[in-house]
Amino acid sequence: MEIYLMDVDERRRVYRIISVSAAVMALVVVAVIVLDVRSLIQTNQPRIEAAVHQAISDTFPSTRPRFDAAGNFIEYPEDTRMPQDVTMRGYVERGQMIDGVVGMNRLEGWALEGAAGDQFLLDFEPLEGGYTWQMTVYQPDREMLAFTADSEAGYADFSLLPVQLPAEGTYFVVISAFGETGEYTLHVR
Incomplete structure (x- = not known):
């Protein structure tokens, strides 16, 4: 039985091949994830837009006062227009x-x-x-x-x-x- 020992140059070449292979595999995985996310966004776009709108509404509340003159919290009903009747x-x-x-x-x-x-x-x-x-x-x-x-x-x-x-x-x-x-x-x- 003969044992083959690689010299330093051969080891470097093998490490480069392994590194390049790992990088290619990582790119393939990222590409698959991006494609899956894009298709998920396209099929769920109305829900995503609603979630973004809600997040913006929560982050930037209306300009109506949140507290009355006595410092008490004001809870507003959802419809802010005067009823017609x-x-x-x-x-x-x-x-x-x-x-x-x-x-x-x-x-x-x-x-x-x-x-x-x-x-x-x-x-x-x-x-x-x-x-x-x-x-x-x-x-x-x-x-x-x-x-x-x-x-x-x-x-x-x-x-x-x-x-x-x-x-x-x-x-x-x-x-x-x-x-x-x-x-x-x-x-x-």
Whole structure:
């Protein structure tokens, strides 16, 4: 039996062949992975776009205030546009106290005139127990400015809603209820 010993040059050549083979195999594996990922992205593009949109929304939240004047966290409903089916009851001014009735299919609205920087405190008082209410203030362009609701709606119980108007115009205070019909008093300070 004869033992063959490689000299240094032969060993280097074998190592180069092994290294090149390993590099080629690595490139083949990377190419297969890239092709698989590209086909996965193409077939799942709507889901990927939705995930990216959600990540951007979570990273860059809206410019609406996240805390009220007292430092309490504000939880907004998802739809920020003023509903079309609001029954406008008239205008309300600072110092005025008004009474109203809301129900499951009835939204009451009050118009409030103001200038940029005007501050109001809306004091909502349900007169009958048993109904879940919410009060929303909409800007002149019908986008939500402020929101509060009672604790039965899953929010903290804030019957006082401080509002600072960002611009001059007519704002809308909309009162709504879930479930039963109920009477209320709204005091604008």
